[in-house]
């Protein structure tokens with residue numbers, strides 16, 4: 496509590512006041528702008544590599560079924576490819592497609608020299624074995640970083656293709672100069688797509704990492720210990736102000752559609768932005784935070800895989 500008038504010589508209290516005022520407007524970690532910068536860099540890189548390579552990079556995104564969210568994500572990925580000069584070899588399959596047809600498609604894409612990256616959009620219909628499909632992708636074309644070979648390289652801190660969303664989080668933290676080493680990082684969610692690789696990347700950056708999940712007891716107590724809190728659970732606005740330590744950096748990976756005005760859907764994250772914004776030091780918005788970073792890193796992975804062929 497500040498008692499006015501505040502003597503100007505009371506430097507510690509002045510500093511605290513300035514800090515508390517600063518905390519009312521946390522830094523917004525702008526994934527949209529950062530992603531735009533990455534894409535501009537990749538576009539220029541592709542233009543300069545293409546004469547040497549004799550072809551543009553190629554990405555194949557496979558979509559099975561007509562899940563509305565997946566359809567939008569895949570369309571965004573293809574549009575982003577078009578804009579920067581990556582050829583799309585994507586295909587959409589009916590929900591009833593068999594495992595063997597998808598396996599044969601992946602084998603053909605593995606052998607296609609025009610294709611540098613292959614991604615199977617998740618989730619898949621229940622009758623399909625997602626892990627078997629992911630393991631069929633040539634690890635050098637596994638731009639999602641979900642093949643056991645690439646996940647193993649991540650565990651060992653070796654160079655390799657890495658999962659796009661957590662890599663996007665790390666990129667954004669670095670872009671904004673957020674210190675990770677020695678900090679308490681809490682990841683909520685343990686999926687193979689986000690939670691597990693996220694925890695490994697934070698650990699690699701010397702954070703003290705806790706992975707919390709749906710069976711964790713005293714979840715809000717765990718999240719309150721975080722200097723860096725990453726939420727990837729897919730529960731709209733679950734993280735409220737009581738879950739967040741004052742001054743924490745909050746990364747919201749959730750993209751949830753809830754009913755909005757006039758019957759229109761509205762996108763919200765896992766974090767209750769209005770409640771958390773006044774107490775955190777930095778936060779990612781939804782939309783415009785981690786979503787665009789995931790797409791930008793997918794393109795970056797594809798160009799990386801393309802570049803490997805120069806040798």
Ligand code: GUN
Nearest residue numbers: 614615616617618639659
């Ligand atoms: N579904 C939602 N996000 C992703 C992603 O990053 N990769 C894949 N393969 N599927 C997803």
